[in-house]
Amino acid sequence: MSESAVTSGTSNGMSRREELLAVATKLFAARGYHGTRMDDVADAVGLNKATVYHYYASKSLILYDIYKGAADFTVDALHDDPTASARETIYHFTRRLLVGIASDIERAAVYFQEGPYITEWFTEEQVAYIREKETQVYEHVRDVIDRGIASGEFYACDSHVLALGYIGMTLGSYRWLRPHGRRTAQEIAVEFSTALLRGLIRDETVREHSPLGVEVDADTSA
Amino acid sequence: MSESAVTSGTSNGMSRREELLAVATKLFAARGYHGTRMDDVADAVGLNKATVYHYYASKSLILYDIYKGAADFTVDALHDDPTASARETIYHFTRRLLVGIASDIERAAVYFQEGPYITEWFTEEQVAYIREKETQVYEHVRDVIDRGIASGEFYACDSHVLALGYIGMTLGSYRWLRPHGRRTAQEIAVEFSTALLRGLIRDETVREHSPLGVEVDADTSA
Missing domain, CATH: 1.10.357.10 (Tetracycline Repressor, domain 2)
Structure with missing residues (x-):
């Protein structure tokens, strides 16, 4: 995948990074952070894992973005x-x-569901x-x-x-x-x-x- | 361990089964159900794993006892x-x-923390x-x-x-x-x-x- 494809916006107006965050939020809400792998995020958003890591160097950085937001x-x-x-x-x-x-x-759900465990990951x-x-x-x-x-x-x-x-x-x-x-x-x-x-x-x-x-x-x- | 040791009460008046449930509740509350293994429960309660399985044939049966209570x-x-x-x-x-x-x-914490995922385990x-x-x-x-x-x-x-x-x-x-x-x-x-x-x-x-x-x-x- 070319760099321009990575950084260009998607059809619904979200950047790839925003889309990735939205998809990960849905997965974390449904399966829990612990029960979701970076592979699952990559599959669900339709990117390869290397591209996902281009945006987020670790799964915990995705969770932190959700929390901070x-x-x-x-x-x-x-x-x-x-x-x-x-x-x-x-x-x-x-x-x-x-x-x-x-x-x-889903963002609120992730926030409250993962609250007891954030000291493990952040x-x-x-x-x-x-x-x-x-x-x-x-x-x-x-x-x-x-x-x-x-x-x-x-x-x-x-x-x-x-x-x-x-x-x-x-x-x-x-x-x-x-x-x-x-x-x-x-x-x-x-x-x-x-x-x-x-x-x-x-x-x-x-x-x-x-x-x-x-x-x-x-x-x-x- | 003899059967009488398995079924006798413990020093604080709880049965072994109650003690096992209390210890598992604390572990699930702190680490999450997904993040706790039966080995962790056995270690924390000071029983071998076979004895734990004598009381609960699966980890999900412990969680269900917590939920039902x-x-x-x-x-x-x-x-x-x-x-x-x-x-x-x-x-x-x-x-x-x-x-x-x-x-x-801790029982209330486990109840609410695991709520979104119980359909996976029950x-x-x-x-x-x-x-x-x-x-x-x-x-x-x-x-x-x-x-x-x-x-x-x-x-x-x-x-x-x-x-x-x-x-x-x-x-x-x-x-x-x-x-x-x-x-x-x-x-x-x-x-x-x-x-x-x-x-x-x-x-x-x-x-x-x-x-x-x-x-x-x-x-x-x-």
Whole structure:
């Protein structure tokens, strides 16, 4: 295969490297990282093994790319407007997280399925990068709950425990969220946020009439 | 090794078979099922491989015992008093689930970590048994939310989506719940239930003063 064939884009607009990553993600999600060989990746993407190694010098570098993409996405999804109310912020977190997960279920599945074992395959620096992002995600959620408590918007509660519960509820949705399911990711975000925020907001009128802090049209993904 | 040595109890009161199951659970949780060999199990429990096979004819039968134990426990934890209020029922579900998970984190970890791959290792009947229990768990939670909606105790909401979120929040706690952590499983159950139930309960007085439907002394695991 010529170098130009290796580096040129594919018919669906993805680069070969992106295509390789997408195919490997599907295989890892279905069979596990341990149960997938580089030969399987090469076969599935229709390249010879040498070409696969041109892009990724090892299988663990493919897994790290999947991990880094998922971790960076999650931190970005929690980008925060510090002037917004805590309830609005939590709603926007939830919406962006669920829409993002629905757009790449397999990446989220690989991330959570392989989590217990990454220290076996990643370098210390790679592990440290992922752990740092995970800490940022937890702290972002905890801090916005604390902000709501401090301003009197939310009831006093254990923001540490609720942040962990929130992460389980939202990120754990990769197990059942389907891009073309009965409810869209946007609609599910509204359901989750409404139930959770009604439980946190102190002011009775706000709680009844605008628990999300914004007008929501569930038909749009604004 | 004599048959009596094989079948006698061990010093900590567990039978050899229970000890073998506990050791295998720890190994599967740490290294993954795929990454653990029967030799590793035999070494870790201090038995020869033939003795291990005396108890479990295959590695997959050990995994199935772990799965069946976790699935049966979860369905039992959702045993329901149909005369109780929906809020009380949800609080008791949460308490029993979290206390149970905290008592055997590794079993819960194996259950969730290996979930995507069980069809590779289990017979169709074994998979059907596990799936049936998982459906029961989901339906139990959904039905109690529906009961609360029907009686006017809860706001109208999508009980399907909220049941899935509830399962992610509670069962997903195996990732961070620690038996000797800063907060007990019982305390975490109170935090989760209070936030969630305050979000579901319609009556303002109930919501403010007894969202769990029962008096809770967080120092007891009553």
